[in-house]
Amino acid sequence: MGRPIQSKHSIRLSDCDTVMEHKTWMCLICGWIYDEAEGDPEHGIAPGTKWEDVPMNWTCPECAARKEDFEMVAI
Numbered sequence: 361m362g363r364p365i366q367s368k369h370s371i372r373l374s375d376c377d378t379v380m381e382h383k384t385w386m387c388l389i390c391g392w393i394y395d396e397a398e399g400d401p402e403h404g405i406a407p408g409t410k411w412e413d414v415p416m417n418w419t420c421p422e423c424a425a426r427k428e429d430f431e432m433v434a435i
């Protein structure tokens with residue numbers, strides 16, 4: 361209530377919301393790249409689908425590896 365607010369780090373969470381960042385994920389088995397911006401339309405994953413929104417039963421188009429076999433990569 362009457363407590364002074366000491367903010368050492370300013371609030372910038374809302375500033376980051378406008379930045380749409382697409383991540384890429386690589387299959388550790390065959391090296392196939394999943395790009396969130398491109399999705400996997402041939403297998404029902406619309407472009408722009410975030411990795412976390414890709415269904416758990418989705419598998420790598422190349423080698424049928426599961427999501428847990430993918431690792432995020434920075435390009």
Ligand SMILES: [Zn+2]
Nearest residue numbers: 387390420423
């Ligand atoms: Zn694969």
